[in-house]
Amino acid sequence: MALAAARRLLLHAGSRLGRREAVDGARRFANKRVLVETEGPAVMKLRNPPVNSLSLECLTEFTISLEKLENDKSIRGVILTSECPGIFSAGLDLLEMYGRNPAHYAEYWKNVQELWLRLYTSNMILVSAINGASPAGGCLLALCCDYRVMADNPKYTIGLNESLLGIVAPFWFKDMYVNTIGHREAERALQLGTLFSPAEALKVGVVDEVVPEDQVHSKARSVMTKWLAIPDHSRQLTKNMMRKATADNLIKQREADIQNFTSFISKDSIQKSLHMYLEKLKQKKG
Ligand SMILES: CCCCC/C=C\C/C=C\C/C=C/C(=O)SCCNC(=O)CCNC(=O)[C@H](O)C(C)(C)COP(=O)(O)OP(=O)(O)OC[C@H]1O[C@@H](n2cnc3c(N)ncnc32)[C@H](O)[C@@H]1OP(=O)(O)O
DSSP states (O other): OHHHHHHHHHHHHHHHHHHHHHHTTOOEEEOSSEEEEOSSSEEEEEOOTTTTOBOHHHHHHHHHHHHHHHHOTTOOEEEEEESSTEESOOOBOGGGSSSOOHHHHHHHHHHHHHHHHHHHTOSSEEEEEEOEEEETHHHHHHHTSSEEEEEOOTTOOEEOOGGGGTOOOOHHHHHHHHHHHOHHHHHHHHHHTOOBOHHHHHHHTSSSEEEOGGGHHHHHHHHHHHHHTSOHHHHHHHHHHHHHHHHHHHHTTHHHHHHHHHHHHHSHHHHHHHHHHHHHHHHTTO
C-alpha cells in the first residue's frame, strides 16, 4: 500500500518535472535517483550515491522512469549509464536484505522482479555504457541490455559475485547469464562469484565491447545509431523470440520465487553472512 502511494506520488512529481524542464528547452525528466535525458538518444543515468545501490526507492524510480519511456512512442532506444564516478551500480542494496522483516523482504523482491521483467522484455533498444564497477545486481542491469559497452579501466569489474557474499544468484539471474555467456562459463563464474576485469569480461562475452573510458558514451551512442537503423517490428519480434521463455519462467512462478527469497534471506546463517560481508566493506575503509 505504502509503495503504491509512493509510486503515485513519484509519477505525479515526475510528470510535473517533465513539463517544467520541457519548458526550459531541455527534454529531460528526473526524479531523485534517476535522470532521463530524451534529447537525441535517450539516456538514463543512475544517481544514487555513493554506489548506485538499488534501494527500494531507487528501484521504484527506475521502474517508473522506464515505464514513462516505454509509453513515449517517439523513444525507441535508451542508453543506461551512471552518474556516480567509478561505479555503474553496486547491485541490490544490501541494507534492504539485512536486518529487516519478512514483509519487507517480500516487498523488496517483488520490486526487483518487476524491474528485471520490464528491462529484460523492453521493446526499446537498451545499450549499457558501463562506466564503473558492476557487481551482482549491477551486472544484472547490464545483462538486460541488448548491447554492453564497458570502460577499459582494470579497477572496474563486472559479474555475478553472489556466492562470495554467501548467497545464491536466483535462477533467473542464472538463466540470463547462461543466455549471455553459455552454460559452462556461467557455471564456473557463478560458483566462483567471478568479478571480471573489462578484458576478461570481453573475452567471456559478459560485455560486447571495451573502449577507453572517455569514449564509453560516444561508443554507446554510435551503437545505438546502428541498432536504430533496424526496423522496430522485426527487431522487437526477434528480441521477444529470444527472451520470452526466460522471462516466462519467472512470470509463472513469481509468488514462489518471492517466498523462496524471503525464507532464504531470513535464515540466521544468511543474515550472518551478510553481516560479515557488510563489516568487510566497512573495514576496507579503515
Ligand atoms: C536458494 C534460493 C535462492 C533464492 C535467492 C536468494 C538470494 C539472492 C538474493 C539476492 C541476489 C543479490 C544481488 C546483489 O546485487 S547483492 C549486492 C552485491 N554487491 C556487491 O557485492 C558490491 C559491494 N560493494 C563493493 O564491492 C564496493 O562498495 C564497490 C561497489 C566496488 C565500490 O567501492 P568503493 O570503494 O567506491 O565504495 P565503498 O566500498 O567504500 O562503499 C561505499 C558505501 O556504500 C556501501 N555499499 C557498497 N555496496 C553496497 C550495496 N550493494 N548495498 C548497500 N550498501 C553498499 C558500503 O558499505 C559503504 O557504506 P559506508 O556506510 O561504509 O560508507
